[in-house]
Amino acid sequence: AQTVTQSQPEMSVQEAETVTLSCTYDTSESDYYLFWYKQPPSRQMILVIRQEAYKQQNATENRFSVNFQKAAKSFSLKISDSQLGDAAMYFCAYCGSSNTGKLIFGQGTTLQVKP
Amino acid sequence: GEEVAQTPKHLVRGEGQKAKLYCAPIKGHSYVFWYQQVLKNEFKFLISFQNENVFDETGMPKERFSAKCLPNSPCSLEIQATKLEDSAVYFCASSRYVQETQYFGPGTRLLVL
Numbered sequence: 001a002q003t004v005t006q007s008q009p010e011m012s013v014q015e016a017e018t019v020t021l022s023c024t025y026d027t028s029e030s031d032y033y034l035f036w037y038k039q040p041p042s043r044q045m046i047l048v049i050r051q052e053a054y055k056q057q058n059a060t061e062n063r064f065s066v067n068f069q070k071a072a073k074s075f076s077l078k079i080s081d082s083q084l085g086d087a088a089m090y091f092c093a094y095c096g097s098s099n100t101g102k103l104i105f106g107q108g109t110t111l112q113v114k115p
Numbered sequence: 116g117e118e119v120a121q122t123p124k125h126l127v128r129g130e131g132q133k134a135k136l137y138c139a140p141i142k143g144h145s146y147v148f149w150y151q152q153v154l155k156n157e158f159k160f161l162i163s164f165q166n167e168n169v170f171d172e173t174g175m176p177k178e179r180f181s182a183k184c185l186p187n188s189p190c191s192l193e194i195q196a197t198k199l200e201d202s203a204v205y206f207c208a209s210s211r212y213v214q215e216t217q218y219f220g221p222g223t224r225l226l227v228l
Binding site for chain 2: 035037042044050089091097104105
């Protein structure tokens, strides 16, 4: 069975600085999708970024980028120029090509942004 | 609509009572997923639908949980005889295709007393 691990329960970053959130996963599949979702205190789940495993190029969305290392099964999220509005819980999620589309989530990392 | 809608936002039930949650997926999305987020923030997959057909129900506690997606109606998740451990936020998500990005609704917070 596939698993997703986020080993950092909490992270802290100074406003305008850069922070990296870690995510590792375990799978025997070669084709899959990885996501980072942001969950602010409102509990709304907001898609941050998506990566297809067959793409070698790392996905980027404005200040958010990933470091996807397929061989190491690692999928870290880098947030540049951190803003106060980035404070939230971040979840890494896996979707395999053979698991009917359900997302398998990591435990989450709470990001605090200090002014 | 352009967003996944979930009702109600909050639901309080006494232990043993029934709870029914609703979800309207984004128009044009064929897949609906239900997830349960418990107090420790863990997400658990419950069930998914492809249009009105059950697609994957491997996460459903079969005894007390049931779900439907009928044509021209919101999808529903029903819990018969709620238990204290059912207290959680229940999220609905929809996607156009099975491995496309899932867009989440705001969730229904269920409290069982």
